Amino acid sequence: MSLLRVENVTAGYGVGPDILAGISFTVEVGKTYCIIGPNGAGKSTLLKTICGLLRPRDGKVVYMGEDISHLRPDQILMRGICLVPQERGLFPDMTVRENLVMGGYIIKDREILEHGINQVFNIFPILKERGSQRAKTLSGGEQQMLAMARALMLKPELLMIDEPSLGLAPKLAREIFDTIRSFKELGMTVLIVEQNARKGLAVSDWGYVLDLGRERFEGKASEILADERIQELYLGKK
Amino acid sequence: MTQFFQVVILGLSLGGIYALMATGLTLIFGVMRIINLAHGVFMLFAAYITLLLFNNFQIDPILSILITMPLMFFLGVGIYKTLFPRIIDSPRYMEMTILLAFGLAMIVEGGLGFFFTGIYRSVNPSYAIEIFQFGTFYIPKAQLFGTLVSILLLGLLWALLNYTRIGYAVRATMQNRAAAQIVGVNVERVSTIAFGLGMALAGAAGSLLSVLFTFFPAKHWQWIAILMSLIVLGGLGSLMGAFTGALLLAVAAALVSHYLGPTWQPITFFLALFLVLLIKPEGLFGKKMEEG
Numbered sequence: 244m245s246l247l248r249v250e251n252v253t254a255g256y257g258v259g260p261d262i263l264a265g266i267s268f269t270v271e272v273g274k275t276y277c278i279i280g281p282n283g284a285g286k287s288t289l290l291k292t293i294c295g296l297l298r299p300r301d302g303k304v305v306y307m308g309e310d311i312s313h314l315r316p317d318q319i320l321m322r323g324i325c326l327v328p329q330e331r332g333l334f335p336d337m338t339v340r341e342n343l344v345m346g347g348y349i350i351k352d353r354e355i356l357e358h359g360i361n362q363v364f365n366i367f368p369i370l371k372e373r374g375s376q377r378a379k380t381l382s383g384g385e386q387q388m389l390a391m392a393r394a395l396m397l398k399p400e401l402l403m404i405d406e407p408s409l410g411l412a413p414k415l416a417r418e419i420f421d422t423i424r425s426f427k428e429l430g431m432t433v434l435i436v437e438q439n440a441r442k443g444l445a446v447s448d449w450g451y452v453l454d455l456g457r458e459r460f461e462g463k464a465s466e467i468l469a470d471e472r473i474q475e476l477y478l479g480k481k
Numbered sequence: 482m483t484q485f486f487q488v489v490i491l492g493l494s495l496g497g498i499y500a501l502m503a504t505g506l507t508l509i510f511g512v513m514r515i516i517n518l519a520h521g522v523f524m525l526f527a528a529y530i531t532l533l534l535f536n537n538f539q540i541d542p543i544l545s546i547l548i549t550m551p552l553m554f555f556l557g558v559g560i561y562k563t564l565f566p567r568i569i570d571s572p573r574y575m576e577m578t579i580l581l582a583f584g585l586a587m588i589v590e591g592g593l594g595f596f597f598t599g600i601y602r603s604v605n606p607s608y609a610i611e612i613f614q615f616g617t618f619y620i621p622k623a624q625l626f627g628t629l630v631s632i633l634l635l636g637l638l639w640a641l642l643n644y645t646r647i648g649y650a651v652r653a654t655m656q657n658r659a660a661a662q663i664v665g666v667n668v669e670r671v672s673t674i675a676f677g678l679g680m681a682l683a684g685a686a687g688s689l690l691s692v693l694f695t696f697f698p699a700k701h702w703q704w705i706a707i708l709m710s711l712i713v714l715g716g717l718g719s720l721m722g723a724f725t726g727a728l729l730l731a732v733a734a735a736l737v738s739h740y741l742g743p744t745w746q747p748i749t750f751f752l753a754l755f756l757v758l759l760i761k762p763e764g765l766f767g768k769k770m771e772e773g
């Protein structure tokens with residue numbers, strides 16, 4: 244069964260123009276997806292629409308058979324969809340620990356919350372060391388790890404990460420991609436948006452090319468990586 | 482030198498109350514990005530309630546905080562729920578809230594003028610004219626009580642923000658509203674509660690103000706102007722900044738008033754506002770303004 248279906252969604256900001264001009268695609272359980280496309284294509288807008296920060300103007304988002312297009316972000320979160328936004332979305336003046344507590348905000352049971360924090364500290368030991376440091380004082384790589392760790396607090400069914408390698412040195416980016424690969428091994432469904440298309444596709448099963456609010460191409464990540472036309476248009480020459 | 486310290490003590494003892502006023506305003510701004518121009522008028526509203534309670538039922542003005550705070554909290558929740566949700570999605574939200582708060586201030590001021598007339602009022606319990614003497618220094622009892630109560634309330638607020646679930650949600654929303662939504666905070670609900678809390682603080686400040694200052698309906702413009710300078714000095718949206726700004730300016734105003742004469746006192750606030758905007762517009766504790 245498909246986990247998520249985006250059906251003919253159009254969306255935009257305020258009274259502005261449509262940024263998404265009728266997008267459809269399907270996400271299957273346990274796979275990793277990568278959305279690529281030029282700046283301003285509407286990739287981030289798509290993720291925001293899925294998690295309820297933006298209401299679709301038309302079309303719908305169906306999750307596990309339920310239409311979630313008109314739910315509030317917290318209600319969508321409760322159903323198991325977590326977003327790591329492009330700007331990381333940390334609380335700059337809160338400590339690393341407090342950020343994780345906020346990641347588990349909808350968990351009301353203190354014990355489960357503490358258990359969750361310990362689990363993500365095991366995945367990201369560096370964060371444990373930095374536990375009482377304010378988020379804004381972390382390095383870029385640590386901030387990205389904290390953002391992902393915070394999303395993991397809820398053990399989401401579907402994890403969406405917007406530009407995981409943005410602003411990171413190659414070595415750190417590689418670490419982040421390794422972490423994403425490990426999510427897949429844990430059985431999680433992951434949807435990433437990535438500028439660094441080659442790296443993004445390399446960790447994914449399936450790829451979507453988005454341009455000007457429309458889907459241009461979709462297919463197996465390995466096929467997209469090999470496709471000459473797409474290489475020329477979206478991946479840049481080697 | 483003794484003289485100097487005496488003036489500083491008097492300044493600090495008013496600073497606590499200024500801090501209470503500024504904190505309410507900052508809480509509302511921080512969570513909702515609303516500059517609540519009606520904050521001053523709601524302080525006066527609470528001051529008039531305190532006056533009524535004192536004149537009719539002999540309720541001590543400082544104790545009447547127990548009535549004005551919850552009253553203002555629920556009034557705040559009611560006002561927020563009826564007025565704000567309908568404009569929240571507007572692309573002109575910011576401008577609309579300023580006009581809305583401005584209109585609210587005019588209406589309440591008009592109402593106060595209608596019921597209480599424009600004459601100068603103050604609440605005068607027996608201790609209003611008494612002082613505490615310690616060594617060569619003194620401090621008016623009302624100012625001491627007022628400051629102690631302010632500090633107590635600010636301490637409670639601090640504990641609420643740092644140790645409760647709703648407190649975490651309020652802080653998170655102040656620091657990054659979109660991210661708060663992403664982790665599942667119902668920011669509408671948090672906004673309602675924060676507006677109520679800010680109004681409750683205005684209520685407490687109003688009760689204290691009624692003993693320490695004379696008031697009349699139009700006086701709130703002067704108060705809101707002073708409060709704006711306090712929170713701009715501290716850095717818009719920073720609670721720590723509001724607190725520090727309030728203490729600094731209260732002392733500065735007391736010193737100016739003592740050495741240059743009381744007529745110069747109001748100028749202190751506006752000069753500070755002007756200088757801060759000119760030299761360090763983000764204030765002492767504020768973030769540089771980059772994202773809307």
Ligand SMILES: Nc1ncnc2c1ncn2[C@@H]1O[C@H](COP(=O)(O)OP(=O)(O)OP(=O)(O)O)[C@@H](O)[C@H]1O
Pocket residue numbers: 256259262280281282283284285286287288289329438
């Ligand atoms: N909050 C907003 N209000 C108005 N317009 C917006 C907003 N956010 C994005 N846009 C507009 O929507 C369009 C698509 O933006 P989006 O962020 O979805 O692109 P993107 O594909 O994620 O690009 P990038 O690779 O640069 O992150 C852009 O033209 C942008 O100007």
Ligand SMILES: [Mg+2]
Pocket residue numbers: 286287288329405
């Ligand atoms: Mg983007």
